[in-house]
Amino acid sequence: MSRIVIIGGGPAGYEAALVAAQLDADVTVVEADGAGGACVLSDCVPSKTFIASSEVVTGYRDTEEFGVHSDGLEAVTVDAAAVYHRVKRLALAQSADIHAKLLKAGVTFVSGSARLGEDTLGHTHRVVVTPTDGGAPYSIDAGTVLVATGATPRVLPTAPPDGERILTWRQVYDLPELPEKLIVVGSGVTGAEFASAYLAMGVDVTLVSSRDRVMPHEDADAAMAIEKVFRSRGMTILNNSRAESARRVGDGVEVTLSDGQVITGSHALITVGSVPNTGDLGLPEYGVEMARGGYVTTDRVSRTNVPGVYAAGDCTGVLALASVAAMQGRIAMWHAMGEAVRPLRLRTVSANVFTDPELATVGVSQDEVDSGRTPARQVMLPLAGNPRAKMADLSDGFVKLFCRPASGQVIGGVVVAPKASELILPITMAVENNLTVDQLAQTITIYPSLSGSIAEAARQLMLHGLE
Secondary structure, eight states: OOEEEEEOOSHHHHHHHHHHHHTTOEEEEEESSOTTHHHHHTSHHHHHHHHHHHHHHHTTTTGGGGTOOOOTGGGOOOOHHHHHHHHHHHHHHHHHHHHHHHHHTTOEEEEEEEEEEEEOSSSOEEEEEEETTSOOOEEEEESEEEEOOOEEEOOOTTSOOOSSSEEOTTTGGGOSSOOSEEEEEOOSHHHHHHHHHHHHTTOEEEEEOSSSSSSTTSOHHHHHHHHHHHHHTTOEEETTOOEEEEEEETTEEEEEETTSOEEEESEEEEOOOEEESOTTSOHHHHTOOBOTTSOBOOOTTSBOSSTTEEEOSGGGTSOOOHHHHHHHHHHHHHHHTTOOOOOOOGGGOOEEEOSSSEEEEEESOHHHHHHTSSOOEEEEEEGGGSHHHHHTTOOSOEEEEEEOTTTOBEEEEEEEETTHHHHHHHHHHHHHTTOBHHHHHTSOOOSSOTTHHHHHHHHHHHHHHHO
């Protein structure tokens, strides 16, 4: 029986463990925080649960338009303690479900940390395990090792978090109440999501963006549409502004910008990226190749340069998505166990930003098309023209579709809309399965439905191609 040790119990680790157990391997997962890792306990699951509470508040916006008199957002109160309690409760429940699933599959789950030990003879790798409960360290010799240790919020030396006023996104759930005036430093995906959620809950939010728009790495049309919504709802956005430092001043904070401007608030949330958790694993000493920033270098089947040592998830720096991490982990195990496996294809990976409205993308980007790197025809349909959107009084958002000029093959898309994370699926399936706009256009959609705009976009591209 193959012995496999997986260091890290997040999506990359636990999904890999389930695959390996299904293939009758002897699997041990070593995780310090709990099943599901940081993704389930402090990152993705908590943040999306928190956002779900903000969406409930948003439901009270502009109800008079529908003939419903609810006294509006001013009448809504948010019990922060109850919100944060629910966030933690659901995270722990999800972790418990994953733990039970692993045990049922026959996986050995060890609470602790692990690192690669000294090189061993033969085709095994020695992993040194240090239990969390203070027990003596011990070694496991495994034929395959998967490093899936994730990442940690990046901390600015000039803005050290104290867990009370200056916070990382993992610390917000310990606050006794909602911030009165929140300064979010960093306008990437995480910063935009938290800024959006807190704004919906009635918090005075200032978003500090070092670039000329929020979410600079996302589709420009989509990012600008969401920034417009943010501003219309009262968010203060400081573009082209870089935060130099943040410090606590009494019961508040001061954030100093590079131009000398000082912004005051009750709390500062620092969202300036992540750093991989690879520092204490003994990887360089073992000969594992590392990339800049401490990421583990892997190929498209999750192999490192050391035979039998694989890596998956945020510690590889490939694409910081739980879905990608999980697939990297599965691919690693299929490859290690000699199964047929298709290398990771990032072109067919869809991603979503859980702002309000949401932003979902898949395939080629607008930048690639505009630069000429990828020839494409495109169409963008405003959501305001969709009959279902009109019924729901949705005026912000759009559907964008890209296809190859000659064949009409769908190669990408962007959706800005409520639940864009669901609406992107048909476009993702089209990209994944090499469907053409003709095939998408000839698919009957529900009337009225937001997904009807996807078929309509395809029909416009189909007609354009016949001109």
